[in-house]
Structure formats: structure tokens, C-alpha cells
Amino acid sequence: MRLRCAILDDYQNIALNMADWTKISDRVDVKSFPTHFASEAEAAAELGDYEIIILMRERTPFRASLLSQLPKLKLLITTGMRNASIDIKYAEGMGITVCGTASSSAPPTELTWALILGLTKNLIAENQSFQSGGPWQSTVCSDLSGKTLGLLGLGKIGTTMAQIGRAFGMNVLAWSQNLTPERAEAAGAQFAATKEQLLSQSDIVSIHLILSERTQHLIGETELKSMKKTAYLINTSRASIVDQDMLVKALHNHWIAGAGVDVFDVEPLPDSHPLRSTPNLLATPHLGYVSQNNYQTYYQHALENILAFLEGSPVRKLSV
Structure with missing residues (x-):
């Protein structure tokens, strides 16, 4: 048969x-x-x-x-x-x-850096201006060298992220529920004693955790408000680690400078979803493994x- x-x-x-x-x-x-x-x-x-x-x-x-x-x-x-x-x-x-x-793990790592660079270098706005005949150099981009990269999660992808961050001349902080100072040091990162310390000190926060009961909505209103107003949040891990409603609110109210997102609670994302029209958001349709x-x-x-x-x-x- x-x-x-x-x-x-x-x-x-x-x-x-x-x-x-x-x-x-x-x-x-x-x-x-x-x-x-x-x-x-x-x-x-x-x-x-x-x-x-x-x-x-x-x-x-x-x-x-x-x-x-x-x-x-x-x-x-x-x-x-x-x-x-x-x-x-x-x-x-x-x-x-x-x-x-x-x-x-290489594709999601590479995409994470594409989102970071796209946001900090204003690539979308500058490309659109270039193609439409707009102003020549309309923005001033952010530098990575000397800034702090905060990693939520220091597994295989997080460890590679730390290596690349250091190559850019960044300071690297790391935190997760089970991370130890020794493990952070071995991966080339500084150990953040608390999640709050990492969020408040980082210029870019990148999430590399597995979704579980402990990490569901790990980043909500309190956490987003604790970040620098000039900071960026990157999520190429799982959408529900971040409270999606609060992320939309944070971007509309400029609690943070912007976000790069590759994962969503519902995929494909409906055309009417609020994230489709949220400002200061660089989003890709879950390309991290594609x-x-x-x-x-x-x-x-x-x-x-x-x-x-x-x-x-x-x-x-x-x-x-």
C-alpha cells in the first residue's frame, strides 16, 4: 500500500x-x-x-x-x-x-545582527529616502562601539552574540535565571546580577531564551519602562517572552527608541494587527531560521x- x-x-x-x-x-x-x-x-x-x-x-x-x-x-x-x-x-x-x-543557530544569529544594524543605522529610512529622491543623509545613526549589549540568555546563540558584540567593540552584559558569573565569564560577558540591572544598563537588549512558564511575558510594562529611552529591544526568540500589547504601547509612547522583532504570537500576522502600524519597529516575518x-x-x-x-x-x- x-x-x-x-x-x-x-x-x-x-x-x-x-x-x-x-x-x-x-x-x-x-x-x-x-x-x-x-x-x-x-x-x-x-x-x-x-x-x-x-x-x-x-x-x-x-x-x-x-x-x-x-x-x-x-x-x-x-x-x-x-x-x-x-x-x-x-x-x-x-x-x-x-x-x-x-x-x-547561525541564521537566527545573523538575522539578529541584521535587525540591530538596521535599527541603529536607520537603514530602512535612508534607503526609502534614497529611492524616492529624498534628502541626502537625513538621519544620524547610532554607534555600537562603546555601547552595552545586554543578552537575556547565554546559550549557543547568546554566546555567539557576545563574541560578535565584542568584535564591534561593545560591552556585553548577560542574565538569565540559571546563569552563573563563571558561565558568563567563560562566554566573554559580564554577569548581571538581576534582570533589572541588565535592562537599565544596556543600550541594546537582545532576547535568546526558550519560551517556558518562567519566561512567558518576562518583559512587560515594568521592564520596558526600566530600559533607557535610547535603547533598542530585539526579539528573535519567541514572541510571548515579551508582552506584545505592552511592546506596542512602549513604542507608541517612546519608552524605548525602537524594537527589532522576528517572532509573533500569531503567524502569519493578520493585516490588521497593531504591530503592522507600530512606529519605530523593524519587523521581519520570522526569517530567523529561513x-x-x-x-x-x-x-x-x-x-x-x-x-x-x-x-x-x-x-x-x-x-x-
Whole structure:
């Protein structure tokens, strides 16, 4: 019996070019879905006959309510080795194997610096002025050298951020709930004893934390007001670490100089969402992991996962 495989949220319609799917063409029919499902009901209706589904990160959540409507599903693959939008325990109870893929931390790190440089160098405003025949040099950009980069989180990405910050001649502060002075020093950063110390002393605050109960709305009204009015907030991690309503309010009321954001509570972001018209915001549509190398790794590993599953020896399995 031939199996059916759905590749979801293939926005750029390139997944079928990122791996050699002919390796399974004798046993599996593969279909790409470039358009995001508007609702869980639509997803259930479209996917009910599929045994294999490949997810792109958290673009389409697979909670128990959706999984329960997919009785044929046997293999669920997510890009990356972590996906908080999958109810893995429920999937296991249904006999569904859940697997992941490798991913690189380089793309989100690079995008973070693109946002920092875009904001501090006024690149969008100056480019728009240049293209429209506006004033030649209409702004004065901010310097990075000598300024303080505050890192909320000092894992793999945070450590690389610290290295790059020092290369720009910046002072680097770091804080997280579990960070120690020794760990901060080893990563080339100064240890901030409290979150408040980091926020009040930093010229740029960049978030590199995992979303959890402890980090949900870690940055709210009090924290935003404690930052320098000349400071910038960068979030390429998870949207809910920052209270989105308070971020909109902070930017409208100039509590901070600006923000660079690549993650949102709802994706794709509705056209009417307040962030679409918020001033002093440089926003990108969750591009932090969208790169040629990452996509090739995602889909080639997804193909390997399918082949291993067909042979009865699943690889890169995820569990609770």
C-alpha cells in the first residue's frame, strides 16, 4: 500500500527541491502545501488521509484536538529538535512516531545582527529616502562601539552574540535565571546580577531564551519602562517572552527608541494587527531560521527520517 506524505506551510514552495524525494517515490506520494491552513478544521479536513506529515517549525500547531482527527497519521516530523506546538504525549498514545531534524543557530544569529544594524543605522529610512529622491543623509545613526549589549540568555546563540558584540567593540552584559558569573565569564560577558540591572544598563537588549512558564511575558510594562529611552529591544526568540500589547504601547509612547522583532504570537500576522502600524519597529516575518542551508538540512533529514521509519528503525525520535 502506498503512503501519503504532506509537507505543510511550504510558503516559498521550495520543499520539493530541497531533497531527493525520488528515494521514496516508489512507496510514498509527497504533496506540498504552500498555503497556511486558516483553521484547525481546515487542517483536519485536508490531512485526514495522510500517514506522514512534515511540519515547518511551529507554523501549524498539532495539539490533541487536531491529532485526534487524524486516525491514519503514523509519522509526524518537525523541523528542528524541539516543537512546543506538538502534543507529543498525546501523539505517542495514538501510536504516532514523532521525529525531528537538525538545525543551525547561525541564521537566527545573523538575522539578529541584521535587525540591530538596521535599527541603529536607520537603514530602512535612508534607503526609502534614497529611492524616492529624498534628502541626502537625513538621519544620524547610532554607534555600537562603546555601547552595552545586554543578552537575556547565554546559550549557543547568546554566546555567539557576545563574541560578535565584542568584535564591534561593545560591552556585553548577560542574565538569565540559571546563569552563573563563571558561565558568563567563560562566554566573554559580564554577569548581571538581576534582570533589572541588565535592562537599565544596556543600550541594546537582545532576547535568546526558550519560551517556558518562567519566561512567558518576562518583559512587560515594568521592564520596558526600566530600559533607557535610547535603547533598542530585539526579539528573535519567541514572541510571548515579551508582552506584545505592552511592546506596542512602549513604542507608541517612546519608552524605548525602537524594537527589532522576528517572532509573533500569531503567524502569519493578520493585516490588521497593531504591530503592522507600530512606529519605530523593524519587523521581519520570522526569517530567523529561513535560510538555504537550514532548509536543505530540514528536508534532507525529514527524508532520512521517512526512510528509517519505513525500514522500522526511526531516527531522531522526540519524546516527552
